[in-house]
Each structure stands twice: as C-alpha cells, then as structure tokens.
C-alpha cells in the first residue's frame with residue numbers, strides 16, 4: 001500500500017505536523033509512505049488555454065487520435081507529481097487556509113488537474129482504469145470554522161477531477177504559528193485517526209468504500225460538504241430546489257434527525273445525476289463543454305470585428321521598476 005502526504009503549507013508548519021502524524025500511523029501498519037511539500041516543486045499556473053479539454057473533445061468527436069496532455073507537461077514538475085499520485089492507494093492533503101479558502105500554492109497545483117480529468121480520459125479511452133485512490137483532507141487555519149468556511153469544501157472540489165475518493169476530512173483550528181497544533185492534542189489524535197481511516201479504506205474493496213469521517217459532518221449526506229445553495233437551471237434544463245456546491249447532488253432542504261441541523265435531502269430518483277464524484281455523471285460535463293464550444297464556434301464570425309476592437313483597446317498598465 002502506497003500513501004503520499006502532500007502539504008501546501010510552511011515547512012515545519014502545522015500541516016507538515018498533521019500529515020506526519022497520520023503518515024506515521026500508516027507507516028507503522030506497513031504502508032510505503034512518501035511526503036512532499038509543494039513549495040519544493042516547480043508548479044506553473046494553469047494558462048487557461050483549455051488545450052487539454054480541446055484535445056479531449058476532439059478525440060471524443062473522432063477528430064484527433066492521440067492525447068498529448070497539458071501544454072506545460074514538460075515545463076515543470078506537475079506531470080511527475082500526478083504520476084506519483086496515480087501510483088498511490090491513498091493520499092493525505094493538507095493546505096493552510098488563507099482568506100477562508102485553501103492557499104494559492106495548493107490551488108495552483110490542483111487547478112492543473114484538468115489535464116488529467118479521469119472521467120473524460122476514461123470516456124475517450126486514453127486511460128483504461130481508475131486507480132481508485134482514496135484521500136484524506138486537512139485544512140489548517142488560525143481560526144475556527146467561521147474563518148474557514150470554504151477551506152475543506154474547496155479542497156474537496158479539487159478531488160473529483162482525478163476521481164480521488166475523499167473518505168475523511170478534518171479542519172485544524174486555532175493553529176496559526178508553526179507548531180501551534182501540538183498544543184491541541186485532540187487535533188493531533190484526529191490526524192492520527194485519519195491515518196487509520198485511510199488504512200481502512202485502502203483495505204476495503206473499492207465498491208464497499210465509503211465515508212469514514214464524522215457521520216454528521218457537513219450538510220450534504222453524500223460528500224459531507226457544508227455548502228448547499230438554491231439551485232438554478234443547468235445547461236440542459238436539469239434543476240433541483242437545492243444543490244450541494246461540491247458534489248452537485250440535488251434535492252430539498254430538510255433536518256438531520258440525529259443533530260436537528262439543516263441537511264440536504266437528496267432526491268431519491270434524480271439526486272445523483274449530477275454527482276461529480278461519479279465518473280459517468282461527471283463525464284456528461286464533457287458533452288456540456290463540447291456543446292458550449294460548438295455553439296460559440298457557430299457564432300464566432302458574428303463577433304469577429306467586435307472581438308478585434310476589444311483586442312485593440314488598450315489602457316495604461318502598471319510599470320514595475322526593477
């Protein structure tokens with residue numbers, strides 16, 4: 001069993017400690033562990049070219065045979081890091097919370113995952129098998145939940161692109177200075193428990209794997225995120241009264257019988273049709289992307305002159321003196 005810890009926080013910071021606590025448990029059980037800190041690698045930001053999904057769409061439509069991956073593939077370390085993740089049975093990811101959400105260092109890495117969108121690559125036959133890697137997520141903040149409301153959810157949202165199955169998530173709180181988390185032994189214990197959960201998940205047959213974190217965590221019973229919002233029509237008319245912002249499950253708002261707190265009651269018939277954690281459901285998004293592009297290309301001529309005008313329009317910029 002191979003497990004990799006991935007930290008986006010400071011060297012010797014709280015995320016480092018949290019991951020080490022979990023990895024030690026896994027190592028003691030016999031797992032082969034590795035740990036990386038994203039600061040040690042060259043990670044370029046996604047250029048936004050969508051060259052990856054353009055290729056995937058072209059292969060899907062029979063216009064291209066081979067997938068060449070990201071335009072940045074050989075220009076930095078991301079391809080090798082992703083290859084390592086694909087070799088793993090489990091990953092534990094920690095990211096510091098900056099401005100309520102995971103740090104830019106983490107997002108810079110995770111937003112490169114689009115070029116490895118597993119459901120699309122499976123759909124078009126570029127990848128033959130899902131490696132079924134499980135994930136544990138840790139957000140590290142100086143405050144409590146009120147200052148980290150987008151932290152775990154944004155980490156979760158970065159998981160479905162590579163079909164990483166989140167089996168546990170945990171929010172480290174009130175740990176702002178390097179080592180602070182050690183003053184909260186219960187938080188360290190919880191990180192060790194995450195190591196136990198990852199071990200258990202890796203040793204469970206894929207089809208039987210499920211959530212091992214706090215059963216009442218979050219508002220969505222599917223992915224346990226706390227972000228549920230009133231739904232709007234999707235590109236193809238599908239609509240739910242309420243949707244989970246992370247997994248995309250739909251339903252109505254109800255009350256958790258265990259806690260008395262609000263919960264998403266997932267529509268028993270249609271509630272999972274947009275579940276981003278189901279490869280088949282997510283692959284449908286490739287069709288949305290293709291349709292949106294075809295519509296644009298059919299209108300491209302009509303905006304040619306206006307687009308040229310906008311391109312030619314220039315405003316003063318900020319000159320940096322070095």
Ligand SMILES: Cc1cc2nc3c(=O)[nH]c(=O)nc-3n(C[C@H](O)[C@H](O)[C@H](O)COP(=O)(O)O)c2cc1C
Pocket residue numbers: 009010011012013014015016095096097098099100101140141142143144147148175176177178179
């Ligand atoms: C730019 C910046 C923004 C931050 N914003 C938040 C925040 O919104 N919520 C919070 O709980 N902590 C915030 N913090 C505190 C960090 O999350 C905290 O220092 C954390 O322990 C860093 O993790 P590390 O020790 O693993 O690097 C912020 C820190 C920095 C540097």
